Amino acid sequence: MNIMEVDTVRLDEEKKAVIIIDQTKLPGRIELLELRQAEEIWRAIYLLQVRGAPAIGVCAALGLYVLAEQIQEEDYEGFWFALKKQSDYLNSSRPTAVNLSWALERMEHCLEICHFNGEEDDRAGWLACLHEEALKIYAEDIAVCRRLGEYGMTLIRNGDGILTHCNAGKLAAVRYGTATAPIYVGMEAGNRYRVFCDETRPLLQGARLTAFELQEAGVDTTLICDNMSASVMKQGWVDAVFVGCDRVAANGDMANKIGTSVLAAVARQYGIPLYVVAPTSTIDVHTATGDDIIIEQRPPEEVTEMWYSERMAPERVKVYNPAFDVTDHSLIAGVVTEYGIAGAPYTESFREIFTRKEACGGNPDRQ
Numbered sequence: 226m227n228i229m230e231v232d233t234v235r236l237d238e239e240k241k242a243v244i245i246i247d248q249t250k251l252p253g254r255i256e257l258l259e260l261r262q263a264e265e266i267w268r269a270i271y272l273l274q275v276r277g278a279p280a281i282g283v284c285a286a287l288g289l290y291v292l293a294e295q296i297q298e299e300d301y302e303g304f305w306f307a308l309k310k311q312s313d314y315l316n317s318s319r320p321t322a323v324n325l326s327w328a329l330e331r332m333e334h335c336l337e338i339c340h341f342n343g344e345e346d347d348r349a350g351w352l353a354c355l356h357e358e359a360l361k362i363y364a365e366d367i368a369v370c371r372r373l374g375e376y377g378m379t380l381i382r383n384g385d386g387i388l389t390h391c392n393a394g395k396l397a398a399v400r401y402g403t404a405t406a407p408i409y410v411g412m413e414a415g416n417r418y419r420v421f422c423d424e425t426r427p428l429l430q431g432a433r434l435t436a437f438e439l440q441e442a443g444v445d446t447t448l449i450c451d452n453m454s455a456s457v458m459k460q461g462w463v464d465a466v467f468v469g470c471d472r473v474a475a476n477g478d479m480a481n482k483i484g485t486s487v488l489a490a491v492a493r494q495y496g497i498p499l500y501v502v503a504p505t506s507t508i509d510v511h512t513a514t515g516d517d518i519i520i521e522q523r524p525p526e527e528v529t530e531m532w533y534s535e536r537m538a539p540e541r542v543k544v545y546n547p548a549f550d551v552t553d554h555s556l557i558a559g560v561v562t563e564y565g566i567a568g569a570p571y572t573e574s575f576r577e578i579f580t581r582k583e584a585c586g587g588n589p590d591r592q
């Protein structure tokens with residue numbers, strides 16, 4: 226099985242399950258997981274079996290539909306409360322990526338609209354609406370990432386060196402990814418790039434996932450440790466840094482995998498632009514600045530023993546293990562969205578991006 230030919234997350238109508246690639250097994254084994262129960266979906270997100278902001282959102286939407294099918298309530302109030310309970314539960318799995326609550330809120334909202342419209346206002350009708358919305362979120366992810374790639378590739382030239390962090394690739398979305406989309410779309414146009422991916426301690430998404438998928442896609446890939454970014458930049462091997470993002474605040478500050486802000490500071494030192502490649506679903510205009518973003522804290526074992534054959538830190542040592550950090554908007558050269566590239570001042574440029582989105586009825590292919 227080539228990972229590039231399998232959707233990272235999808236709905237299996239017959240099995241009434243969400244199918245994901247189990248990312249905790251990569252790159253050693255490609256295993257698919259079938260998720261049907263709320264606990265299974267919650268755990269899959271928490272344990273990073275499915276991960277990356279867009280993929281988490283799609284998984285939650287498809288998952289909520291699968292759970293809705295199991296709700297037997299025939300009256301609207303009963304159905305709504307049962308769905309809301311499951312939605313809130315899934316939403317508690319990880320706090321930082323806004324795509325999770327964004328997708329779940331879309332599902333809740335579509336049920337409300339279906340009920341208030343009054344047509345087919347019964348269990349079958351509600352399920353039909355939820356089914357349509359979940360598949361829309363899934364299909365939009367593919368179209369949106371493709372557009373990110375088209376806009377993003379205008380920022381680079383054939384032969385460029387690109388550095389990326391964590392995995393904002395195909396494995397973090399349904400297809401294409403966000404930070405990798407310019408590379409994949411550029412390659413379709415005949416371009417070639419040299420890509421450096423850093424390991425991304427402590428969970429090694431760069432080594433296990435990005436290096437793996439880029440190689441599978443035939444990209445010239447070089448793996449470096451997290452502390453080698455200055456070295457490759459200083460040698461002139463990097464023309465641009467492309468990263469994904471879990472939440473962009475209204476002022477352009479953004480939370481992404483821990484280490485992104487270090488990379489941004491180093492890139493600034495060497496005059497290399499750092500671009501955030503993110504769908505508009507990752508822009509949270511209700512969060513004013515990066516200080517308001519909740520940063521997930523993860524178990525200390527991820528730092529002290531996971532991946533090692535024996536523990537690599539003294540017993541009882543204090544561990545600080547934030548999963549994300551916030552990069553100040555002043556260090557970001559631009560935010561690539563499916564409706565164009567936003568620049569400073571971000572409050573204004575995001576307003577323009579959302580106006581464009583509204584004018585297209587939320588369909589980036591209508592631009």
Ligand code: MRU
Pocket residue numbers: 273276277278279322390391392393394397398402403404430468469470471481482483548
């Ligand atoms: O903890 P993870 O692996 O879910 O973190 C993922 C990232 O930080 C990604 O860069 C981000 O979600 C964007 S994915 C397109």
